[in-house]
Amino acid sequence: RIDGQRLWRSLMDLAEIGATPKGGNCRLALTEEDRLGRELVTGWLRDAGMTLGVDQMGNIFARRAGRRDDLPPVATGSHLDTQPTGGRFDGCYGVLAGLEVMRVLDHHGITTEAPLEVVIWTNEEGCRFVPVMMGSGVHAGIISLEDALAAKDRDGDTVAASLERTGYAGDIPMGSRTFGAYIESHIEQGPVLEAEGIAVGAVTGSLGLRWFDVVVTGQEAHAGPTPMPYRRDALKRAAELIGDILALADPHQPHGRVTCGEFELYPNSRNVIPGRVTFSVDLRHLESSTLEQMEQALRDTCARHDEPGKVTVELRDIQRVPPTPFDANLVNLIRTSSDTLGIAYRDIETGAGHDAVFISRVAPTAMIFVPCEDGISHNESENATPEDLEAGANVLLHTMLSKAGV
Amino acid sequence: RIDGQRLWRSLMDLAEIGATPKGGNCRLALTEEDRLGRELVTGWLRDAGMTLGVDQMGNIFARRAGRRDDLPPVATGSHLDTQPTGGRFDGCYGVLAGLEVMRVLDHHGITTEAPLEVVIWTNEEGCRFVPVMMGSGVHAGIISLEDALAAKDRDGDTVAASLERTGYAGDIPMGSRTFGAYIESHIEQGPVLEAEGIAVGAVTGSLGLRWFDVVVTGQEAHAGPTPMPYRRDALKRAAELIGDILALADPHQPHGRVTCGEFELYPNSRNVIPGRVTFSVDLRHLESSTLEQMEQALRDTCARHDEPGKVTVELRDIQRVPPTPFDANLVNLIRTSSDTLGIAYRDIETGAGHDAVFISRVAPTAMIFVPCEDGISHNESENATPEDLEAGANVLLHTMLSKAGV
Ligand SMILES: NC(=O)NCCC(=O)O
Numbered sequence: 172r173i174d175g176q177r178l179w180r181s182l183m184d185l186a187e188i189g190a191t192p193k194g195g196n197c198r199l200a201l202t203e204e205d206r207l208g209r210e211l212v213t214g215w216l217r218d219a220g221m222t223l224g225v226d227q228m229g230n231i232f233a234r235r236a237g238r239r240d241d242l243p244p245v246a247t248g249s250h251l252d253t254q255p256t257g258g259r260f261d262g263c264y265g266v267l268a269g270l271e272v273m274r275v276l277d278h279h280g281i282t283t284e285a286p287l288e289v290v291i292w293t294n295e296e297g298c299r300f301v302p303v304m305m306g307s308g309v310h311a312g313i314i315s316l317e318d319a320l321a322a323k324d325r326d327g328d329t330v331a332a333s334l335e336r337t338g339y340a341g342d343i344p345m346g347s348r349t350f351g352a353y354i355e356s357h358i359e360q361g362p363v364l365e366a367e368g369i370a371v372g373a374v375t376g377s378l379g380l381r382w383f384d385v386v387v388t389g390q391e392a393h394a395g396p397t398p399m400p401y402r403r404d405a406l407k408r409a410a411e412l413i414g415d416i417l418a419l420a421d422p423h424q425p426h427g428r429v430t431c432g433e434f435e436l437y438p439n440s441r442n443v444i445p446g447r448v449t450f451s452v453d454l455r456h457l458e459s460s461t462l463e464q465m466e467q468a469l470r471d472t473c474a475r476h477d478e479p480g481k482v483t484v485e486l487r488d489i490q491r492v493p494p495t496p497f498d499a500n501l502v503n504l505i506r507t508s509s510d511t512l513g514i515a516y517r518d519i520e521t522g523a524g525h526d527a528v529f530i531s532r533v534a535p536t537a538m539i540f541v542p543c544e545d546g547i548s549h550n551e552s553e554n555a556t557p558e559d560l561e562a563g564a565n566v567l568l569h570t571m572l573s574k575a576g577v
Numbered sequence: 578r579i580d581g582q583r584l585w586r587s588l589m590d591l592a593e594i595g596a597t598p599k600g601g602n603c604r605l606a607l608t609e610e611d612r613l614g615r616e617l618v619t620g621w622l623r624d625a626g627m628t629l630g631v632d633q634m635g636n637i638f639a640r641r642a643g644r645r646d647d648l649p650p651v652a653t654g655s656h657l658d659t660q661p662t663g664g665r666f667d668g669c670y671g672v673l674a675g676l677e678v679m680r681v682l683d684h685h686g687i688t689t690e691a692p693l694e695v696v697i698w699t700n701e702e703g704c705r706f707v708p709v710m711m712g713s714g715v716h717a718g719i720i721s722l723e724d725a726l727a728a729k730d731r732d733g734d735t736v737a738a739s740l741e742r743t744g745y746a747g748d749i750p751m752g753s754r755t756f757g758a759y760i761e762s763h764i765e766q767g768p769v770l771e772a773e774g775i776a777v778g779a780v781t782g783s784l785g786l787r788w789f790d791v792v793v794t795g796q797e798a799h800a801g802p803t804p805m806p807y808r809r810d811a812l813k814r815a816a817e818l819i820g821d822i823l824a825l826a827d828p829h830q831p832h833g834r835v836t837c838g839e840f841e842l843y844p845n846s847r848n849v850i851p852g853r854v855t856f857s858v859d860l861r862h863l864e865s866s867t868l869e870q871m872e873q874a875l876r877d878t879c880a881r882h883d884e885p886g887k888v889t890v891e892l893r894d895i896q897r898v899p900p901t902p903f904d905a906n907l908v909n910l911i912r913t914s915s916d917t918l919g920i921a922y923r924d925i926e927t928g929a930g931h932d933a934v935f936i937s938r939v940a941p942t943a944m945i946f947v948p949c950e951d952g953i954s955h956n957e958s959e960n961a962t963p964e965d966l967e968a969g970a971n972v973l974l975h976t977m978l979s980k981a982g983v
C-alpha cells in the first residue's frame with residue numbers, strides 16, 4: 172500500500188515551483204520553472220535508486236531494475252509542464268504516483284520480474300509549443316523529431332533552443348526505449364467521478380481532437396471618421412464566426428466539444444478598426460465520423476463568412492489526434508486491481524489528450540483516473556483529495572505489480 | 578505661396594523614422610522612435626530661426642517673433658506620435674505644414690504683427706497611453722497633469738518615466754503658453770473630401786467620443802473534458818456582446834460610430850476555456866443627446882449579458898470628450914482664405930479627435946482638412962496627394978497671416 176501522505180507532500184513541494192498567486196502553477200514547457208520542477212523530481216527519482224536517461228526530445232526515463240532485464244519495462248508517468256494558469260495535479264500526479272510506487276517497493280525491498288520505469292514526457296500541454304503531447308508523440312513516431320525541435324513559441328523561441336538552454340537535450344535516440352505496458356494515472360479533469368462519488372476511473376479510451384487556426388482579415392481604419400458601411404471590421408466578423416463555431420457542438424451532445432481558447436487581435440488599438448483577428452478552434456468527439464462532420468461544418472461556417480474583397484476568412488490545420496481506444500486487457504487489469512483493493516471504480520473516457528494516447532500506438536496502454544474538485548482543471552484552483560489520489564496510486568501499484576510480476 | 582515639394586520632402590524624411598514594412602509608421606508616443614522624430618523636426622524648426630520651449634507634458638512650442646511680442650501668438654501644430662500601424666500624414670502633416678509656413682515667411686523676409694507658433698503635442702493618439710489627446714488636454718486643463726504623468730502603457734511604463742527617458746520632461750508650467758488663435762491642419766481620415774473632389778475642408782466641429790472598457794469574467798476550464806453545459810466561457814459571451822455593441826450604431830446613422838479596437842483574452846491558451854476577456858468600446862456621435870442614448874444602450878446591453886455566478890460583465894468608464902464646435906469667425910476665415918486662393922472647399926465635421934478639440938476650450942480654434950486616399954487612416958497605407966497637402970498649407974499660411982497681421 173502506498174503512503175498517501177508522502178505522495179501529497181511531494182505534490183505540494185513540487186507545487187512551490189512556479190506557484191501562482193491564486194494557488195496554481197505556471198511551469199510552461201521547457202522554461203526555467205519547468206527545468207526547476209524537473210530537477211526536483213529527478214532528484215527524488217535518483218534517491219529512490221533509479222537510473223536516469225534523457226532522449227533527444229528531453230523525455231526523461233527513470234528505470235528500476237527487475238530480476239529479468241531482458242523483459243521490456245512496465246512503465247508509468249506523465250508530464251510536469253503546466254498551463255499558464257494551471258493547477259497542481261494535472262500531469263504531476265501521474266509522475267509522482269509513479270515515484271510513490273517506487274518508494275513503496277524500495278521500502279518493502281521488492282524486486283519485480285520485469286523492470287519498472289517512470290517517464291516524464293516533454294511539453295504535454297501544447298500551450299507554449301504546438302503540437303500538444305509533443306514528447307510522447309515524437310517517441311511514438313507520430314510527430315517527427317525535426318518538426319518538434321523546430322516548433323516556436325509566440326516569441327519565436329524554439330523547442331531545440333529551449334532543450335539546450337534547460338540542459339535537457341539528451342542523447343537517447345527517439346523511440347529506442349520500448350515498454351511492455353504503459354499505465355498513466357491522472358486527475359479526471361471533468362465532473363463525472365466526483366458527481367458519482369467514485370474514486371477510480373478505468374479509462375477505456377480518449378476523445379479525438381482536431382485543432383485549427385482561423386485568420387480573419389479586414390482592413391484597419393480610423394474608429395472616428397470611418398462611416399459604419401465602409402468598414403471592413405475583422406473583429407465584427409470574428410465575433411459572428413465564434414458564435415457560429417461554438418454552436419457546432421450543439422447537435423453532437425453530450426460528447427461534442429468546441430473551444431476557442433486563443434485569440435489575437437491586430438493592431439489592437441482602441442481607436443483603430445481591427446484589421447486582423449487570429450483565433451484557435453479545438454474540436455473533440457468520441458466518434459471519428461462525428462469529428463469529421465464537425466470539421467466539415469467548421470469548414471462550411473468559415474466559407475460562409477468568407478467575403479473576398481471585404482473580410483476574408485482562412486482556416487488553417489494545426490493538429491489532429493483520432494479517438495483512441497486503450498488496451499482492453501490492461502483496462503481490465505485496472506478494473507480487477509480496483510476490485511481486489513475494494514476501491515469503487517467505473518469505466519470512463521477521457522476528454523483531454525494525454526501522453527498515454529500517443530503511447531498506446533507503440534505499447535499496450537491504459538489510464539487510471541481520480542476525481543478532481545468540481546471537475547475543474549486548467550485552472551489555478553484545480554484540486555483533488557489526498558484520499559482519492561492515494562486510492563488511484565494504490566490501483567497503479569497493484570496493476571504495475573500484476574503486469575511486471577513479483 | 579508655400580513650397581509643396583519641400584513640404585512633401587519633409588514629410589517623407591520624417592516617415593523614415595519608425596518606418597514599417599508596409600510603408601507606414603510606428604512611432605508610439607514617447608518611445609525612442611517618437612524621440613527621434615521629435616529631434617528631426619525640432620532641428621528643422623530651429624533652422625527656421627524659431628525659439629523652442631518644452632512644457633511639463635513634453636509639448637514643444639516653437640516661436641517666431643512678431644513685431645509686437647505683447648500680442649498672443651497665432652499658433653498651429655499637431656502631433657508626431659503614430660498608431661502601431663499608422664500612416665505618414667496623421668499629425669505629421671499639421672506640424673510640417675506649420676514648419677513650411679515659417680520657411681516661406683523666412684524666405685520672403687516677412688515679419689507678422691503677432692508672433693507665430695508651431696506646437697507639437699504629446700501623445701495625441703492615445704493608443705500607448707490613455708487618455709487620448711493627452712498633451713493638449715493637460716494644456717487646456719481638461720486632464721490633470723498628475724493623472725497624465727501617472728498613465729501606464731500595457732507594460733506598466735509611465736508617461737513620467739517616458740518623458741524623462743526621452744528628455745522631454747520640460748519646465749514650462751502647464752497652460753502658461755496662451756494663443757490668440759489655434760489653426761490645425763490635418764488629413765480628413767474619412768472619405769468625404771476625396772469623394773467630392775474638394776481640396777479643403779473647413780472643419781466646423783468634432784464628433785463627441787466616449788471610451789469604455791468591458792470586462793467579461795467566466796471560469797477557466799479544460800477544453801477537452803468539460804461538457805458544454807458546464808462551461809462559463811468568457812469568449813462566448815464577449816462574442817455575443819460585441820455583436821450587440823457594434824449594432825448600437827445602427828439606429829444613429831450616418832453620424833453614429835461604434836468600434837471595439839482592443840481585445841485581450843486570458844489565459845489565452847488553445848486548450849483552456851477562456852476565463853476572462855477585456856475589450857474596449859469607442860462610441861462617437863455629433864449630438865450629445867444621441868451619444869447619451871448610445872451610452873445608455875451600451876449600459877443596458879452589458880447589464881443584459883451580465884449573469885452573476887456564471888459569466889459577469891462589467892463596464893468601466895475610460896474617457897469622454899463632448900461634441901465640440903469650433904470658433905465660427907476662425908472657420909469663416911478659413912472659408913474666405915480658400916476663396917481668395919481659388920481653392921475649392923466645403924464645411925465638414927471631424928469624426929476623429931484632434932488636439933484642436935481640447936485647445937478650442939482655451940483659444941479660438943479651427944481646423945483645415947485635406948483629402949486622404951480612400952478615406953483610410955490609422956493604416957500603414959494612409960496616403961494623400963502632394964497637391965492637396967500644398968493647397969491645405971496655402972490656406973493655413975493665408976489664414977495665419979490674416980489673423981496675425983502683416
Ligand atoms: N491532460 C491535459 O491537460 N492535456 C492537455 C492536452 C489537451 O488539450 O487535451
Ligand SMILES: NC(=O)NCCC(=O)O
Pocket residue numbers: 393394395442667701702703709710766928929930931
Ligand atoms: N486624429 C487622430 O487620429 N486622432 C486620434 C484620436 C481619435 O481617436 O480620434
